[in-house]
Amino acid sequence: MGYTIIRVLLDLFFFHILRLHVEGEENIPSKGAVIIAANHKSYFDPPLVGVAFHNRRLSYMAKSELFRNPLFGWLIRKLGAFPVKRNSADMGAIRQSVRIIKGGEPLLIFPEGGIVHGRALSRFHPGMAFLAILTGTPVIPAAIIGSEPLPKRKGKLAVxxxxxxxxxxxxxxxxxxxxxxxxxxxxxxxxxxxxxxGNSVPFL
Structure with missing residues (x-):
């Protein structure tokens, strides 16, 4: 019930207030495990990708510091987050990721490891590729456009x-x-x- 209410509110916020535009929805599998690899531009990105993948409930890693606030920690857990200790080999987070994949569920990962502004992508950390190869799980590339918080945000919001x-x-x-x-x-x-x-997007 908690997830459903939060999801409805997020849908209203992103689609009706911020006018989120989504392309490539036909590339979302209706079932089965998949790793979604997205660029990372703001703290809005996890729920943003979650509403874009409207027919799937995503899980994702979030830095452990975000769970220190009990209320915020509860909220993001409801949205599928689980903690990961950054800059370390967090075996607990890796095991949780493998459990999600083996359960046939989608897992969202931000391979840049942190928020990166600008159009050019930063260096990818190896965790996403490691999990995909270890488990033989398909990877869906996802591009986030314009999710920077105001006043940095320019142009349309899109996934x-x-x-x-x-x-x-x-x-x-x-x-x-x-x-x-x-x-x-x-x-x-x-x-x-x-x-x-303004060109046609190459979904490749």
């Missing part, structure tokens, strides 16, 4: 959803994680560049 990148289950290593990171990053950047130039 662009790319086609799933199929991933073969294997032992993750430096080579295959860098290769997957590079491919997903390239697709997100291509969607951002095309949208901001």
């Amino acid at each position: 662009l959803i790319g086609k799933p990148v199929e991933v073969k289950k294997a032992r993750p290593d430096d080579r295959n994680t860098k290769e997957l990171d590079g491919l997903v990053k390239e697709r997100i950047q291509a969607m951002i560049d095309a949208y901001e130039k």
Whole structure:
């Protein structure tokens, strides 16, 4: 009940007040595990991607510091968040991620590891690719446009959803994680560049 109420309020806020535009909804699988890899521009991004993926309930990692406030921690847990200790190999967060994937649910990850302003993407951390390869889970690239808080926000608010990148289950290593990171990053950047130039978005 709590999730449903929060979700209705978020839908009203993003779609009817901020006029969120979503493209590529046909690329969202109706069931089964998938990792959603998105760029990160503001604290609004997790619920923003959540409402864009309207037919799926997402789980996502959030830095452990956000759970120190009991009320806010309760709220983001209702929205699918679970804590991760940044700048460390948090085995608890990794195990929780694997449980979500094995349960056939979608997992949202921000591979940049933190908020990055500007059009160009920052370096990807290896966690997203590691989990995808370890479990053989497809990755959906997602591009977030214009989610910066006012007064930095310019132009339209949009989420662009790319086609799933199929991933073969294997032992993750430096080579295959860098290769997957590079491919997903390239697709997100291509969607951002095309949208901001007013061109047709290449969902690839």
